[in-house]
Amino acid sequence: xxxxxxxxxxxxxxxxxxxxxxxxxxxxxxxxxxxxxxxxxxxxxxxxxxxxxxxxxxxxxxxxxxxxxxxxxxxxxxxxxxxxxxxxxxxxxxxxxxxxxxxxxxxxxxxxxxxxxxxxxxxxxxxxxxxxxxxxxxxxxxxxxxxxxxxxxxxxxxxxxxxxxxxxxxxxxxxxxxxxxxxxxxxxxxxxxxxxxxxxxxxxxxxxxxxxxxxxxxxxxxxxxxxxxxxxxxxxxxxxxxxxxxxxxxxxxxxxxxxxxxxxxxxxxxxxxxxxxxxxxxxxxxxxxxxxxxxxxxxxxxxxxxxxxxxxxxxxxxxxxxxxxxxxxxxxxxxxxxxxxxxxxxxxxxxxxxxxxxxxxxxxxxxxxxxxxxxxxxxxxxxxxxxxxxxxxxxxxxxxxxxxxxxxxxxxxxxxxxxxxxxxxxxxxxxxxxxxxxxxxxxxxxxxxxxxxxxxxxxxxxxxxxxxxxxxxxxxxxxxxxxxxxxxxxxxxxxxxxxxxxxxxxxxxxxxxxxxxxxxxxxxxxxxxxxxxxxxxxxxxxxxxxxxxxxxxxxxxxxxxxxxxxxxxxxxxxxxxxxxxxxxxxxxxxxxx
Amino acid sequence: xxxxxxxxxxxxxxxxxxxxxxxxxxxxxxxxxxxxxxxxxxxxxxxxxxxxxxxxxxxxxxxxxxxxxxxxxxxxxxxxxxxxxxxxxxxxxxxxxxxxxxxxxxxxxxxxxxxxxxxxxxxxxxxxxxxxxxxxxxxxxxxxxxxxxxxxxxxxxxxxxxxxxxxxxxxxxxxxxxxxxxxxxxxxxxxxxxxxxxxxxxxxxxxxxxxxxxxxxxxxxxxxxxxxxxxxxxxxxxxxxxxxxxxxxxxxxxxxxxxxxxxxxxxxxxxxxxxxxxxxxxxxxxxxxxxxx
Numbered sequence: 001x002x003x004x005x006x007x008x009x010x011x012x013x014x015x016x017x018x019x020x021x022x023x024x025x026x027x028x029x030x031x032x033x034x035x036x037x038x039x040x041x042x043x044x045x046x047x048x049x050x051x052x053x054x055x056x057x058x059x060x061x062x063x064x065x066x067x068x069x070x071x072x073x074x075x076x077x078x079x080x081x082x083x084x085x086x087x088x089x090x091x092x093x094x095x096x097x098x099x100x101x102x103x104x105x106x107x108x109x110x111x112x113x114x115x116x117x118x119x120x121x122x123x124x125x126x127x128x129x130x131x132x133x134x135x136x137x138x139x140x141x142x143x144x145x146x147x148x149x150x151x152x153x154x155x156x157x158x159x160x161x162x163x164x165x166x167x168x169x170x171x172x173x174x175x176x177x178x179x180x181x182x183x184x185x186x187x188x189x190x191x192x193x194x195x196x197x198x199x200x201x202x203x204x205x206x207x208x209x210x211x212x213x214x215x216x217x218x219x220x221x222x223x224x225x226x227x228x229x230x231x232x233x234x235x236x237x238x239x240x241x242x243x244x245x246x247x248x249x250x251x252x253x254x255x256x257x258x259x260x261x262x263x264x265x266x267x268x269x270x271x272x273x274x275x276x277x278x279x280x281x282x283x284x285x286x287x288x289x290x291x292x293x294x295x296x297x298x299x300x301x302x303x304x305x306x307x308x309x310x311x312x313x314x315x316x317x318x319x320x321x322x323x324x325x326x327x328x329x330x331x332x333x334x335x336x337x338x339x340x341x342x343x344x345x346x347x348x349x350x351x352x353x354x355x356x357x358x359x360x361x362x363x364x365x366x367x368x369x370x371x372x373x374x375x376x377x378x379x380x381x382x383x384x385x386x387x388x389x390x391x392x393x394x395x396x397x398x399x400x401x402x403x404x405x406x407x408x409x410x411x412x413x414x415x416x417x418x419x420x421x422x423x424x425x426x427x428x429x430x431x432x433x434x435x436x437x438x439x440x441x442x443x444x445x446x447x448x449x450x451x452x453x454x455x456x457x458x459x460x461x462x463x464x465x466x467x468x469x470x471x472x473x474x475x476x477x478x479x480x481x482x483x484x485x486x487x488x489x490x491x492x493x494x495x496x497x498x499x500x501x502x503x504x505x506x507x508x509x510x511x512x513x514x515x516x517x518x519x520x521x522x523x524x525x526x527x528x529x530x531x532x533x534x535x536x537x538x539x540x541x542x543x544x545x546x547x548x549x550x551x552x553x554x555x556x557x558x559x560x561x562x563x564x565x566x567x568x569x570x571x572x573x574x575x576x577x578x579x580x581x582x583x584x585x586x587x588x589x590x591x592x593x
Numbered sequence: 594x595x596x597x598x599x600x601x602x603x604x605x606x607x608x609x610x611x612x613x614x615x616x617x618x619x620x621x622x623x624x625x626x627x628x629x630x631x632x633x634x635x636x637x638x639x640x641x642x643x644x645x646x647x648x649x650x651x652x653x654x655x656x657x658x659x660x661x662x663x664x665x666x667x668x669x670x671x672x673x674x675x676x677x678x679x680x681x682x683x684x685x686x687x688x689x690x691x692x693x694x695x696x697x698x699x700x701x702x703x704x705x706x707x708x709x710x711x712x713x714x715x716x717x718x719x720x721x722x723x724x725x726x727x728x729x730x731x732x733x734x735x736x737x738x739x740x741x742x743x744x745x746x747x748x749x750x751x752x753x754x755x756x757x758x759x760x761x762x763x764x765x766x767x768x769x770x771x772x773x774x775x776x777x778x779x780x781x782x783x784x785x786x787x788x789x790x791x792x793x794x795x796x797x798x799x800x801x802x803x804x805x806x807x808x809x810x811x812x813x814x815x816x817x818x819x820x821x822x823x824x825x826x827x828x829x830x831x832x833x834x835x836x837x838x839x840x841x842x843x844x845x846x847x848x849x850x851x852x853x854x855x856x857x858x859x860x861x862x863x864x865x866x867x868x869x870x871x872x873x874x875x876x877x878x879x880x881x882x883x884x885x886x
Contacts, residue, residue, distance in 0.1 A: 001612075038820070039793035046814050053796060054789045061786050102789040115789060 005059025026361035066132035083246030099168030112162035130302025135258025212262025244269025255429030345398035347535035636716025691842030698730030
């Protein structure tokens with residue numbers, strides 16, 4: 001009997017964030033659904049209570065069912081037979097429980113049988129499922145596709161597909177092809193209009209498609225013959241019932257075994273277009289991708305949480321040299337850093353979610369009769385920009401932290417951690433994908449670097465975080481009398497780190513683009529660590545349970561940023577690129593017979 | 594297939610004896626209810642699932658929970674509502690208190706006469722008393738057939754129900770006429786999780802007595818006048834009628850003579866070889882101590 005929501009007070013804390021009032025107000029459009037649906041909230045308190053109760057349901061299913069099935073699902077995995085995928089038995093049970101609980105479609109509007117929840121609880125559900133079974137979390141998380149349909153498809157498509165999410169039908173987003181991975185402009189799968197059937201016909205191959213045998217597919221395909229770039233791509237929805245798609249094989253992966261990764265063959269598979277022609281990659285996939293990156297952020301935090309708990313438990317149970325190993329500085333230091341990384345990644349996860357929430361809820365208000373007011377337009381622009389800025393930092397750092405935590409969790413276990421008997425080995429394998437899919441850490445850097453060089457991160461740090469007064473709440477002061485002093489020191493450290501970051505970025509002045517790309521990741525990470533430090537600091541003002549991590553994290557982050565700063569400062573920008581490129585001279589070693 | 598059934602699930606709120614801590618028992622050897630969380634009796638959950646499956650299969654069927662206990666036992670009815678039941682009745686009255694299985698089954702059978710279901714489904718036994726008597730006694734009092742140890746209700750039509758029973762040495766499939774009472778075993782399918790929409794719809798449901806409790810002040814954001822389905826019914830002895838002497842303490846012939854708190858004191862251990870002689874002597878010893886026999 002475990003409840004992954006109830007046993008983690010950090011989650012409920014996120015529901016109490018001051019921005020939630022505005023988010024819920026927008027999302028519920030001043031509680032217009034109350035009276036229309038017997039499960040719609042009456043006011044803010046009622047809505048938050050509903051969030052809490054539904055997280056409780058999901059937390060219990062994750063603790064009792066998903067987590068209990070995880071080991072067997074990892075061993076069994078799905079199978080592919082006659083072009084179709086069958087989930088592992090445990091996966092089927094997970095799917096059944098969450099469907100019966102009526103939580104699929106959690107974020108969809110009520111008219112499509114959803115619960116109309118905001119991003120914060122939606123993301124929380126993703127975190128909970130990932131802590132229980134990171135592979136299953138993908139099947140759960142792919143309901144993101146429904147969000148894209150809700151946002152961009154025609155009313156007819158919405159009515160046809162969206163209510164099915166609530167019934168537990170699954171989704172996939174079919175983007176990658178053998179020759180189009182990170183570079184999606186190269187997608188070749190062909191879409192041709194069939195006048196007789198009045199449908200688009202899809203032909204070609206997709207690869208690495210998570211949950212590829214889904215009921216509802218969103219497919220990126222080339223609708224404009226003769227084109228070879230992004231402008232020739234459109235977005236389509238395909239219903240499994242229409243036929244034409246078969247699964248050629250399931251990939252044999254290092255981890256996330258519960259999630260079938262498929263190679264698909266499309267042979268005259270009928271499809272309907274989503275939104276406008278030629279906008280497939282430019283608009284819709286970009287939007288879906290941001291959602292998916294938020295999802296991987298949530299998945300990373302979930303795995304991190306699981307790894308931290310396993311490590312903590314083992315360190316408390318294992319005795320060596322006559323005492324519990326948690327009593328040794330080398331071990332408790334490791335655990336404190338794990339916790340700080342976990343809480344920092346959770347802080348940026350929900351901060352990003354809140355920004356997404358506000359701009360998406362504002363967008364949803366717009367109808368032919370209702371335009372946004374000038375204030376709302378300003379708010380929309382601000383949070384939409386913040387969401388774009390934070391998403392790559394979240395994806396990059398939370399997935400890297402999750403890997404570091406999984407690594408350290410094994411280290412705490414010593415030799416036992418290397419054995420298959422303990423869950424940490426699975427967490428380690430599951431964690432590995434998070435820095436890769438939905439855009440590698442290197443590609444997150446590509447998305448984030450412009451905000452480094454144009455000063456956006458600096459401006460955001462100063463305007464949103466540095467400007468806030470450091471004044472602990474009465475309850476924090478009562479629980480932790482030295483909180484104010486400790487947190488002022490954290491603030492001073494973050495201010496110094498921000499100045500250092502500014503100096504580091506200034507070193508890019510007049511440098512060629514290739515050199516900036518070369519140093520980009522380090523600068524993006526510096527910005528991320530400062531933001532995460534501030535978020536932990538701000539959380540500490542409301543709850544004393546974050547103070548330790550605010551201290552540990554900011555101290556560590558300062559050391560990490562120092563290293564990055566000095567590396568960049570000391571780099572010889574004239575020679576470093578060619579020096580590193582010299583690795584190519586080793587190619588003859590690789591290719592010798 | 595158009596048949597609609599009315600099913601009553603008997604459920605009990607019990608102390609969670611599965612998670613027993615140090616203070617689970619009082620020094621007198623009785624259950625320390627304050628130290629144990631109150632939960633929905635596990636096998637009653639299995640029973641609820643069987644009832645809800647009939648409702649899934651025959652839409653329009655109604656499932657109600659019937660429970661007896663203090664005001665807070667209404668929680669059991671809410672747990673049912675959260676999973677798809679149509680309502681429930683809480684038998685609550687000081688005159689019901691102190692009931693053994695005989696008086697309990699009397700109160701329940703009186704309530705059942707008023708509710709007039711096609712079928713009763715109950716857990717085999719409660720984890721606090723472990724008697725497995727209440728279900729069968731209710732059936733006897735109503736003069737209904739009973740099927741115990743059910744693992745699955747396989748089929749139901751207007752006249753009869755087919756049930757798979759899990760017995761010590763195998764399984765048995767039996768058919769009973771309706772109305773009847775079925776007690777469900779823990780090996781039956783686990784109960785479905787709470788359903789989000791149901792939870793949000795019924796989260797403020799309460800009995801009149803819960804509403805009056807000062808501890809619940811400010812807890813109910815929506816009034817029962819506005820949404821009458823939020824009211825959970827309570828019945829007293831007056832609502833179910835019958836013989837006043839058969840209820841509660843007066844109607845309970847079971848008298849507890851003595852409760853012994855057994856503490857194992859022996860520290861030394863004994864190694865047995867597994868030979869027939871050793872086993873014989875062990876059996877002799879255990880029988881002499883009345884530990885078996």
